[in-house]
Amino acid sequence: MFKQEVYSNRRNRLRNEVSSGIILLPGNMEASMNYLANTYHFRQDSNFLYYFGLDHPDLAGVLDIDENKDYIFGNDVDMDDIIWMGPQPSMKDQALKVGVENTSPLSALGPFIKNALAGGRQVHIVPPYRGKTMIWLEDLLGVHHSEVKNFVSEELIRGIVKMRSVKDEYEIREIEGAVDVAYEMHTTAMKLANPGLREQEIVGAVEGISISYGGPVSFPVILSMDGQTLHNHYHGNILTEGRMMVTDAGSESSLRYASDITRTVPVGGKFNERQKEIYEIVLKANTDTIAAMKPGVLYRDIHLMAARIIAGGLKELGLMMGDVDEAVAQGAHALFFPHGLGHMMGLDVHDMEGLGENYVGYDQNIKRSDQFGLAFLRLARKLEPGFVLTDEPGIYFIPALIDLWKKENKFTDFINYAVVDAYKDFGGIRIEDDILITDDGYRVLGKPIPKTIEDVERIMSE
Numbered sequence: 307m308f309k310q311e312v313y314s315n316r317r318n319r320l321r322n323e324v325s326s327g328i329i330l331l332p333g334n335m336e337a338s339m340n341y342l343a344n345t346y347h348f349r350q351d352s353n354f355l356y357y358f359g360l361d362h363p364d365l366a367g368v369l370d371i372d373e374n375k376d377y378i379f380g381n382d383v384d385m386d387d388i389i390w391m392g393p394q395p396s397m398k399d400q401a402l403k404v405g406v407e408n409t410s411p412l413s414a415l416g417p418f419i420k421n422a423l424a425g426g427r428q429v430h431i432v433p434p435y436r437g438k439t440m441i442w443l444e445d446l447l448g449v450h451h452s453e454v455k456n457f458v459s460e461e462l463i464r465g466i467v468k469m470r471s472v473k474d475e476y477e478i479r480e481i482e483g484a485v486d487v488a489y490e491m492h493t494t495a496m497k498l499a500n501p502g503l504r505e506q507e508i509v510g511a512v513e514g515i516s517i518s519y520g521g522p523v524s525f526p527v528i529l530s531m532d533g534q535t536l537h538n539h540y541h542g543n544i545l546t547e548g549r550m551m552v553t554d555a556g557s558e559s560s561l562r563y564a565s566d567i568t569r570t571v572p573v574g575g576k577f578n579e580r581q582k583e584i585y586e587i588v589l590k591a592n593t594d595t596i597a598a599m600k601p602g603v604l605y606r607d608i609h610l611m612a613a614r615i616i617a618g619g620l621k622e623l624g625l626m627m628g629d630v631d632e633a634v635a636q637g638a639h640a641l642f643f644p645h646g647l648g649h650m651m652g653l654d655v656h657d658m659e660g661l662g663e664n665y666v667g668y669d670q671n672i673k674r675s676d677q678f679g680l681a682f683l684r685l686a687r688k689l690e691p692g693f694v695l696t697d698e699p700g701i702y703f704i705p706a707l708i709d710l711w712k713k714e715n716k717f718t719d720f721i722n723y724a725v726v727d728a729y730k731d732f733g734g735i736r737i738e739d740d741i742l743i744t745d746d747g748y749r750v751l752g753k754p755i756p757k758t759i760e761d762v763e764r765i766m767s768e
C-alpha cells in the first residue's frame with residue numbers, strides 16, 4: 307500500500323467535499339463461482355481501496371464528516387482462518403497502517419449505522435454493483451433493496467470523481483508499471499501470432515505474464531482474429547495467414563492500478579496491402595489524436611478528430627464518400643468506428659465507471675449525445691493535468707451491421723456499400739495506448755509498445 311498519509315489526506319479531503327453526515331464505503335466480499343467456497347479471484351472495491359487501502363474481504367470504512375473521525379469495521383482472524391489462510395495482522399494494526407485509529411468488529415457496523423440514522427444523520431453511499439453488497443446495505447440501512455438508491459449521494463459521487471480523476475505521482479508510477487507489464491504481454495503475443503497456433507495458447511501466455519509480475523489481468527483478455535467483435539472473449543480459432551489478430555489486454559499492479567493496451571498484428575508477421583491501408587488510418591487516428599491532447603481540450607473534440615481521420619482515410623480508399631465533416635457530424639463513420647475514443651483509467655480499467663459514466667466523463671458544460679457511436683463516448687469533458695486516459699481508435703467491418711445499414715439505405719451519400727461489402731471478411735483493427743495529461747501536453751505511459759508497421763513487423767520476425 308501507499309504511505310499512511312496518502313490515505314489520511316485523501317479521507318480528509320473527501321470529508322471536505324461532502325457537507326455533513328457519514329460516508330459508508332463497504333469493501334467487497336468474496337464472490338462464489340460455482341459453489342460457495344470456490345471463489346473468484348478476490349477484487350477489492352476501488353473506492354474502498356482508494357480511501358482505506360486494505361485489500362481483503364469483509365471490511366467497511368466509515369468517514370464521519372461532523373466528528374472528523376474515520377472507522378474501519380472488520381474482524382480479527384480466528385483459529386479456523388489461521389488454519390486455512392495463515393496468520394494475519396490484527397485489524398487494529400492493519401487500520402493504523404492507513405491512518406485509521408478506530409476499529410470495531412463487523413457486527414458493530416449495523417448498530418453504528420442505525421444509530422446515525424436514528425439521530426437524523428445523512429448516510430452517504432455510492433451505487434452498489436454486486437448483489438451481496440446490495441443485500442448488506444439493505445440490512446445496514448434497514449430498507450428494501452429497491453430503496454437503497456435513496457442513500458446514493460450525488461455529493462459523495464462528485465467528491466470522489468473530483469479526487470480520483472487527478473492521479474498523483476504514486477498512482478502514475480503504479481499505472482506506468484502496469485503498462486510496462488503490458489509491454490511484455492503484447493510483444494509476447496506479437497511473437498507468438500503464427501499460423502497454426504490456437505488463440506487460447508496466446509491468451510494463456512499473456513495472462514501468465516501479468517500474474518508473474520504480481521497482479522492478474524485488469525480485465526478478461528480480448529484476443530481474436532475476429533476483432534470486429536469489440537470485446538471478443540472466444541479464443542478457440544486457429545490462427546491463419548491473411549488475417550489480423552487483435553489483442554486488447556492489460557495488467558493490474560499489486561496496488562490494483564490498471565493498464566489497458568491494444569495492438570493488432572497480421573498473423574505470420576507481414577501486413578498485406580489491404581491490411582496496411584486500413585492499419586495506417588487507425589494508426590494516424592491514434593497518433594494524431596494523442597499529439598492533440600493537452601489541458602483544456604475537450605476529449606469529445608479529440609474523439610471527433612479521430613472520427614474525421616477515419617472517415618477521411620476510408621474516403622481515400624473508396625469505402626466512404628462525400629463531405630468528411632458532414633459524414634462525421636451525421637454519424638456515418640460509426641459504421642466502422644462504433645465506440646468512443648477512450649476512457650479514464652486508474653484503479654478501474656474504465657475508471658470510476660461504477661459511480662456513473664456521466665459523472666466521470668461529462669459535466670454541466672457537456673452533455674452526452676444520443677447519436678449512435680458518439681453516445682458510447684465515455685469521456686467527453688475538458689482534459690486536466692493528472693488525468694490518465696486511453697486513446698483507442700479502431701476500424702471494424704461488422705458484417706451484421708453493414709448488412710443492416712445497407713438494407714435500411716442508411717447514409718448512402720457517405721457509404722459506398724459496394725466497396726464495403728468486399729471487406730466483410732476483414733475483421734477489425736484497434737490501437738490503444740494509455741496517456742497522462744501533463745501541465746502542458748501529454749505523456750504516453752510506459753515503454754513504447756511497437757505500433758508502426760515497420761516496428762510490428764520487426765518484432766514479429768524476432
Ligand code: GLY
Binds near residue numbers: 525554566649698738
Ligand atoms: N479493454 C476494454 C477497453 O479498451 O475499453
Ligand code: MN
Binds near residue numbers: 554566567
Ligand atoms: Mn482495451
Ligand code: MN
Binds near residue numbers: 566648649696698738
Ligand atoms: Mn480501453
